[in-house]
Amino acid sequence: MTPLNISTKKANAPAGDTAGSTATEAFLEVRDLTVKFPTDDGVVSAVNGMDFSLERGQTLGIVGESGSGKSVTSQALMGLLKGTSAQVTGQAMFQGKDLVTLPESAMRPLRGRNIGMIFQDPLSALHPFYTVGHQIAEAYLVHNKANKKQARAAAVDMLGRVGIPSPKQRYDEYPHHFSGGMRQRAMIAMALICEPELLIADEPTTALDVTVQAQILDLMSELQEEINSALILITHDLGVVAEVSDNVLVMYGGQCVESGPVDEIFYDTQHPYTLGLLNSMPTLNSAASRLNPIPGQPPSLLDLPRGCIFSARCQYAELAGDGLCSNQRPELRVEDGHGKRCHLSGPQIITIRNSR
Amino acid sequence: MMTFILRRTGSLVLLLAAVSFITFTLFQLGPSDPAAAACGQECTPERVAEARVALGMDQPFLVQYADYIRGLFSSRMIGAPGAQTLCEWPCLGKSFQTNENVADIIGRSLPYTFSMAIGALVLWTISGVGLGLLAALRKGSPVDKFIVGAASVGVSLPIPVTGLFLLLLFVNQLHLLPFTTNEINSPFGPQGPGAWVANYLLPWIALAVLFSASYIRVTRTNMIETFGEDFIRTARAKGLAPRTVTFKHGVRAGITPVVTMLGMDIGLLLGGAVLTEQIFSVPGLGFTAVHAAISGDLPVTMAITMLAAFFVIVANVVVDLAYAAIDPRVRLQ
Numbered sequence: 001m002t003p004l005n006i007s008t009k010k011a012n013a014p015a016g017d018t019a020g021s022t023a024t025e026a027f028l029e030v031r032d033l034t035v036k037f038p039t040d041d042g043v044v045s046a047v048n049g050m051d052f053s054l055e056r057g058q059t060l061g062i063v064g065e066s067g068s069g070k071s072v073t074s075q076a077l078m079g080l081l082k083g084t085s086a087q088v089t090g091q092a093m094f095q096g097k098d099l100v101t102l103p104e105s106a107m108r109p110l111r112g113r114n115i116g117m118i119f120q121d122p123l124s125a126l127h128p129f130y131t132v133g134h135q136i137a138e139a140y141l142v143h144n145k146a147n148k149k150q151a152r153a154a155a156v157d158m159l160g161r162v163g164i165p166s167p168k169q170r171y172d173e174y175p176h177h178f179s180g181g182m183r184q185r186a187m188i189a190m191a192l193i194c195e196p197e198l199l200i201a202d203e204p205t206t207a208l209d210v211t212v213q214a215q216i217l218d219l220m221s222e223l224q225e226e227i228n229s230a231l232i233l234i235t236h237d238l239g240v241v242a243e244v245s246d247n248v249l250v251m252y253g254g255q256c257v258e259s260g261p262v263d264e265i266f267y268d269t270q271h272p273y274t275l276g277l278l279n280s281m282p283t284l285n286s287a288a289s290r291l292n293p294i295p296g297q298p299p300s301l302l303d304l305p306r307g308c309i310f311s312a313r314c315q316y317a318e319l320a321g322d323g324l325c326s327n328q329r330p331e332l333r334v335e336d337g338h339g340k341r342c343h344l345s346g347p348q349i350i351t352i353r354n355s356r
Numbered sequence: 357m358m359t360f361i362l363r364r365t366g367s368l369v370l371l372l373a374a375v376s377f378i379t380f381t382l383f384q385l386g387p388s389d390p391a392a393a394a395c396g397q398e399c400t401p402e403r404v405a406e407a408r409v410a411l412g413m414d415q416p417f418l419v420q421y422a423d424y425i426r427g428l429f430s431s432r433m434i435g436a437p438g439a440q441t442l443c444e445w446p447c448l449g450k451s452f453q454t455n456e457n458v459a460d461i462i463g464r465s466l467p468y469t470f471s472m473a474i475g476a477l478v479l480w481t482i483s484g485v486g487l488g489l490l491a492a493l494r495k496g497s498p499v500d501k502f503i504v505g506a507a508s509v510g511v512s513l514p515i516p517v518t519g520l521f522l523l524l525l526f527v528n529q530l531h532l533l534p535f536t537t538n539e540i541n542s543p544f545g546p547q548g549p550g551a552w553v554a555n556y557l558l559p560w561i562a563l564a565v566l567f568s569a570s571y572i573r574v575t576r577t578n579m580i581e582t583f584g585e586d587f588i589r590t591a592r593a594k595g596l597a598p599r600t601v602t603f604k605h606g607v608r609a610g611i612t613p614v615v616t617m618l619g620m621d622i623g624l625l626l627g628g629a630v631l632t633e634q635i636f637s638v639p640g641l642g643f644t645a646v647h648a649a650i651s652g653d654l655p656v657t658m659a660i661t662m663l664a665a666f667f668v669i670v671a672n673v674v675v676d677l678a679y680a681a682i683d684p685r686v687r688l689q
Contacts, residue, residue: 078593080589080592080593108595108596108597109595110595111592111593111594111595112593112594112595112596113595116593117590117593119586119589119590119593121586124585124586124587125586125587125589125590126587126590127587127590127591127605127609128587128609128683128684128685129608129609129682129683129684138594138596139594139595142594142595142596142597143595174684174685176684176685187590190590190594191593
């Protein structure tokens with residue numbers, strides 16, 4: 001498998017770069033990350049060989065529909081799958097450590113301290129029985145030698161930084177006292193209180209209404225800049241990705257089907273699936289009264305097709321000829337930092353794009 | 357919080373009034389005639405009539421009820437006119453059998469029932485919640501399967517079986533424990549706490565085997581559900597130690613149904629564990645109630661019934677208060 005380097009700084013790193021931190025090593029380097037869940041019905045292949053890298057200060061947007069393996073990828077990086085039945089293989093080098101093989105005891109000090117995580121639904125992700133402030137202070141106390149008073153001061157300060165008015169009073173309130181947007185701000189405060197170098201946001205705006213979404217995204221970008229952390233933003237919302245990402249990775253069936261700088265993904269789309277995603281977005285000025293969905297269903301992760309995972313739903317599978325798409329799985333080919341997993345040639349894709 | 361407690365106490369008083377009225381009505385309208393029972397066997401109709409007057413049963417029903425309730429607040433005279441005796445506060449009537457104040461009989465029985473309930477409670481809560489939690493943490497493992505299996509066996513073992521088996525093994529065969537005696541009903545008695553524990557250990561175990569089985573199941577189910585919650589994932593993502601995640605974040609949230617069960621069971625048990633007290637010959641409320649019922653001693657039976665209802669109702673209120681203490685979302689409502 002060819003490693004894909006989304007980061008432009010490392011566009012021509014050797015393919016066989018080994019473990020251990022070297023000067024050329026990216027800040028986060030994920031190689032061939034694979035996650036399988038054994039179930040009664042068979043093995044679910046949730047993530048099938050993900051490769052990407054990320055530098056500090058950059059934002060990587062991971063997009064895909066439900067069940068494409070976005071969240072599982074983030075949980076694997078966070079080590080939250082350790083101690084479950086999930087089988088995680090591959091490599092995820094972060095600060096000279098492989099997050100995949102790192103034992104739970106060594107992973108724990110990294111969580112919250114070096115890697116922060118923001119979850120989708122802040123109401124269910126916050127503990128209903130503890131005050132918001134207490135939960136944030138708790139995150140501070142685990143990783144800092146501080147007494148409760150100092151932790152409280154840090155949490156109040158952080159609540160203020162995420163834009164919660166009168167943080168001293170709000171500290172002692174419970175999550176159910178907060179509005180949805182305020183809860184997500186509190187969640188961000190909790191994830192960032194130790195100023196982690198890597199921040200993973202798993203659908204941070206999905207549970208929020210549209211007016212609040214933009215505020216939360218701005219806040220995240222602002223704090224990311226302050227701390228100079230790397231951000232992995234997982235979402236199914238292409239609009240969100242376009243707004244904040246430097247690079248984009250499109251996932252389908254647990255694989256990366258296309259990746260590259262955000263402008264190229266949107267304006268020089270190379271994969272039929274990404275085209276389908278973009279095409280299914282409603283626009284304000286389109287005359288059509290109906291949405292344009294991608295026909296068909298995502299593949300069953302229990303039994304992935306032999307050929308291209310997207311071939312069953314791809315309108316252009318015939319163009320490659322010889323039943324190539326349904327028989328042979330395409331490799332991820334990277335050219336100038338733009339990767340695609342498709343048998344169709346560049347000119348063929350351009351023809352398809354122009355025909356739309 | 358204060359209004360919450362006040363409102364709860366108010367409804368408690370109303371409920372108790374309703375329970376006492378219903379109990380009183382049931383016993384008055386029941387098939388057995390208290391007067392006939394009071395005067396004993398081979399009674400002439402004249403003597404039954406005398407007994408009726410002596411018991412105040414010639415009065416209208418509501419007057420009788422009012423008299424009974426008055427006894428709960430002050431001493432009152434009881435018996436036929438001219439032959440009245442003082443029934444001291446709290447007056448629950450006098451035993452047909454011994455003419456003793458019912459309150460005294462209950463006061464004598466309560467320590468035994470408390471002794472049995474407290475130890476059993478501690479034992480089954482620790483074993484039930486502990487094993488249930490262990491099973492939830494090791495879900496699907498042989499440990500989990502063994503605990504769930506043991507719980508199924510435990511819940512299907514009736515008290516007479518476990519009780520008699522324990523007596524046979526530890527008292528008759530191994531001579532490790534003494535047979536239960538009536539002389540010990542408190543850990544602070546002259547024999548000391550050691551003797552108290554030894555005296556009640558077997559009934560505790562018998563009750564704990566029965567009760568902890570359902571606690572294991574409820575704890576296990578609820579903890580498995582709670583450990584799958586998003587906030588547990590958040591707690592792990594913060595880098596908290598496994599122990600903090602399990603107890604501070606997991607158990608605190610998953611334990612509420614167990615608190616409800618515990619409250620109800622304490623209430624029930626304080627009303628007297630009838631079978632257990634019979635088997636181990638502990639003269640607690642259950643034991644006394646059975647003997648009173650068999651001999652038709654209505655005042656005693658009725659008082660214990662009401663007391664048992666009282667315990668259940670109070671337990672309900674305590675559960676509600678405990679809920680409010682555990683879950684901040686309850687306090688608002």
